[in-house]
Amino acid sequence: MREITYAEAVREAMSEEMRRDETVFFMGEDIGVYNGAFGVSKGMIQEFGEERVRETPISETGFMGAGVGAAMMGMRPIVELMFSDFMAVCYDQIINEAAKQRFMLGGAVKVPMVIRTASGGGTGAAAQHSQSLEQMYCHVPGLKVVIPSTPYDAKGLLKSAIRDDNCVIFLEQKLLYRTKGMVPDEDYTIPLGKADVKREGHDLSIITYGRTVQMSLAVADRLAKEGHEIEVVDIRTLSPLDKNAIIASVKKTGKAVVVHEAVEFGGFGGEIVSTIADSEAFYRLDAPIKRVGALFSPIPFNPILEKMVLPGEERIEKAVRGII
Amino acid sequence: MWEVIKMDHSETVLKARQFMERVMEQMMLVNKFEEQVFALFAQGKVHGTTHLGIGEEATGVGSVFALEEQDYIFATHRGHGQVISKGAPIKNVMAEILAKQAGANHGRGGSMHIADVGVNALCIDGVLGQNCPIACGVGLSFKMKKQDDRIVAVFFGDGSMNQGAVHEAMNLAAVWSLPVLFICVNNTYGMSTPLHKVAADTDLTKRGYPFGIRSVQVDGNDVLSVYQTVREAREYIIKEGKPAFVVENTYRTSGHSKSDANQYRTKEEIAEWKAKSPIVRFRKVMLENGFTEAEADAIDERTTKAIEEAAAYAESCPEAAATPEQIEAEAYA
Ligand SMILES: Cc1ncc(C[n+]2csc(CCOP(=O)(O)OP(=O)(O)O)c2C)c(N)n1
Numbered sequence: 001m002r003e004i005t006y007a008e009a010v011r012e013a014m015s016e017e018m019r020r021d022e023t024v025f026f027m028g029e030d031i032g033v034y035n036g037a038f039g040v041s042k043g044m045i046q047e048f049g050e051e052r053v054r055e056t057p058i059s060e061t062g063f064m065g066a067g068v069g070a071a072m073m074g075m076r077p078i079v080e081l082m083f084s085d086f087m088a089v090c091y092d093q094i095i096n097e098a099a100k101q102r103f104m105l106g107g108a109v110k111v112p113m114v115i116r117t118a119s120g121g122g123t124g125a126a127a128q129h130s131q132s133l134e135q136m137y138c139h140v141p142g143l144k145v146v147i148p149s150t151p152y153d154a155k156g157l158l159k160s161a162i163r164d165d166n167c168v169i170f171l172e173q174k175l176l177y178r179t180k181g182m183v184p185d186e187d188y189t190i191p192l193g194k195a196d197v198k199r200e201g202h203d204l205s206i207i208t209y210g211r212t213v214q215m216s217l218a219v220a221d222r223l224a225k226e227g228h229e230i231e232v233v234d235i236r237t238l239s240p241l242d243k244n245a246i247i248a249s250v251k252k253t254g255k256a257v258v259v260h261e262a263v264e265f266g267g268f269g270g271e272i273v274s275t276i277a278d279s280e281a282f283y284r285l286d287a288p289i290k291r292v293g294a295l296f297s298p299i300p301f302n303p304i305l306e307k308m309v310l311p312g313e314e315r316i317e318k319a320v321r322g323i324i
Numbered sequence: 325m326w327e328v329i330k331m332d333h334s335e336t337v338l339k340a341r342q343f344m345e346r347v348m349e350q351m352m353l354v355n356k357f358e359e360q361v362f363a364l365f366a367q368g369k370v371h372g373t374t375h376l377g378i379g380e381e382a383t384g385v386g387s388v389f390a391l392e393e394q395d396y397i398f399a400t401h402r403g404h405g406q407v408i409s410k411g412a413p414i415k416n417v418m419a420e421i422l423a424k425q426a427g428a429n430h431g432r433g434g435s436m437h438i439a440d441v442g443v444n445a446l447c448i449d450g451v452l453g454q455n456c457p458i459a460c461g462v463g464l465s466f467k468m469k470k471q472d473d474r475i476v477a478v479f480f481g482d483g484s485m486n487q488g489a490v491h492e493a494m495n496l497a498a499v500w501s502l503p504v505l506f507i508c509v510n511n512t513y514g515m516s517t518p519l520h521k522v523a524a525d526t527d528l529t530k531r532g533y534p535f536g537i538r539s540v541q542v543d544g545n546d547v548l549s550v551y552q553t554v555r556e557a558r559e560y561i562i563k564e565g566k567p568a569f570v571v572e573n574t575y576r577t578s579g580h581s582k583s584d585a586n587q588y589r590t591k592e593e594i595a596e597w598k599a600k601s602p603i604v605r606f607r608k609v610m611l612e613n614g615f616t617e618a619e620a621d622a623i624d625e626r627t628t629k630a631i632e633e634a635a636a637y638a639e640s641c642p643e644a645a646a647t648p649e650q651i652e653a654e655a656y657a
Pocket residue numbers: 375400401402449450451452480481482483484485511513514515580
């Protein structure tokens with residue numbers, strides 16, 4: 001085991017897969033000597049060259065489509081979309097093309113492609129560079145959606161995503177890029193579609209993913225000092241969703257708080273709540289299910305206002321205290 | 325770079341009698357295929373909508389015949405003729421249009437998205453212009469795998485020419501030197517909209533210039549010119565390792581789709597183009613080059629029969645089917 005950052009974990013996953021399989025290649029804007037907007041791809045162009053670390057024009061539709069076409073021909077492109085907000089520019093290629101080719105061609109092709117993108121706020125970049133738009137992908141059959149919360153998960157899940165024969169949207173959390181964690185020295189993967197209980201407890205379940213996993217763990221630690229044992233379930237893969245893990249946890253604890261950074265209204269949390277409400281866990285509920293997400297507002301530039309809009313430990317703690 | 329190709333009909337191509345017969349047969353097959361779909365539609369047997377390319381037969385046939393088996397195409401929403409010409413069995417294409425399990429795409433795509441991966445004919449052209457970037461990816465895969473004996477040809481219409489995706493793709497193909505042939509089938513209208521209303525300069529070849537792409541236009545109702553032009557473009561792409569652009573000027577005499585009441589054009593205009601139809605024109609060329617009326621009529625008869633058989637087969641096939649669990653799994657590998 002070694003300690004590395006989340007960004008390094010992503011890079012190691014890409015580099016190791018590119019060494020292992022020559023059909024894997026990497027495309028995106030300024031991913032060469034600039035190392036990408038978040039420094040993720042440091043050293044990759046030097047190792048793999050310009051052919052496989054392919055820098056693109058600022059044409060998200062163009063290179064996203066090129067990813068789709070290359071994937072259909074048996075390559076395994078990793079396409080970096082600099083900010084997840086820019087998905088709006090190439091929404092068609094993801095929603096109508098990548099997700100539809102296999103189905104509409106009667107199963108005759110596969111689209112083994114990974115779209116890696118930086119998601120989330122807290123960086124002072126305002127409303128067009130700060131969103132969490134994962135729920136917009138989750139609604140589309142044909143896509144898989146992954147959001148890792150630790151370096152260990154980031155590396156293991158990205159390797160699985162690259163080896164997967166489908167289009168996987170891999171949403172990296174900007175504010176987690178520099179966080180550190182232990183990862184094994186040897187090759188490992190984490191299966192897509194499997195949640196991870198990041199902390200066990202029997203008094204209440206926090207169901208979450210992404211950056212709010214760390215916040216939820218901090219809240220759980222604090223409340224543990226008061227004798228409350230809180231379970232934190234990191235779903236990691238939003239689509240396909242590990243419904244069993246959610247149901248099992250809530251059956252055990254009887255209480256649930258659903259947390260994510262994305263706007264609460266219409267957010268993926270609603271799907272988690274209905275997974276609980278639509279299962280046997282419903283009969284074990286001792287309290288209403290609570291949700292914590294961002295306010296229904298674009299992300300403001302002002303840091304005080306941004307903090308107000310995004311969920312933080314305080315709001316998570318308040319929601320937990322409200323039902324525990 | 326910018327030139328109107330003029331064919332010398334006395335040269336090599338016309339000497340190939342078999343070739344001419346094959347070309348005529350294919351144009352008639354495409355034409356009769358479309359007429360058959362129209363008839364089935366009128367009988368209420370075609371679900372959804374369909375876009376017929378009557379009058380444009382020379383574009384699909386001439387272009388696709390100029391390609392090689394290992395080449396790929398991206399057809400359009402008006403793509404029956406393009407896909408059949410690439411080699412898709414007509415009975416499977418007809419079955420697809422009738423939403424049958426035996427269809428080329430098992431009844432999951434239908435007329436608008438007609439494709440047959442088995443003959444390298446791709447197409448999901450429900451969202452216009454978006455196939456061009458995908459074609460770049462196909463071309464990129466050829467380049468990365470060093471498959472330098474093949475190209476990908478992507479078709480799109482005059483209306484679709486105004487999509488940003490097409491221009492992004494042209495730039496990508498040029499800057500990455502990809503073996504992509506862009507083919508604009510300019511059939512004078514995008515739905516009801518004439519080209520001059522949506523393009524300040526209606527010479528669409530100029531759209532290739534800023535990207536440094538070799539761009540030519542051709543009389544799209546002259547099948548041999550189309551063939552020759554695309555053949556030359558293909559040779560250029562293989563030799564130079566660069567993309568090319570061909571604009572094929574033609575006219576759709578059928579309606580845009582089933583709902584077209586032809587309010588945007590006159591009966592006279594349609595009649596005028598019917599008289600200039602590629603099949604009428606090519607029949608003349610054949611007769612001038614030693615074919616007899618009887619030989620030309622024989623092609624007519626055997627293609628009619630082939631289409632009737634395909635339609636009967638398609639009608640006899642069972643509907644596409646799946647359980648809820650199966651359909652939910654189908655979008656994933
Ligand atoms: C992005 C997009 N916009 C609009 C449409 C609706 N539509 C379908 S075909 C068509 C006309 C296309 O014209 P053109 O590209 O010239 O092709 P043609 O139909 O003439 O073959 C339109 C507007 C669509 N399918 N996709």
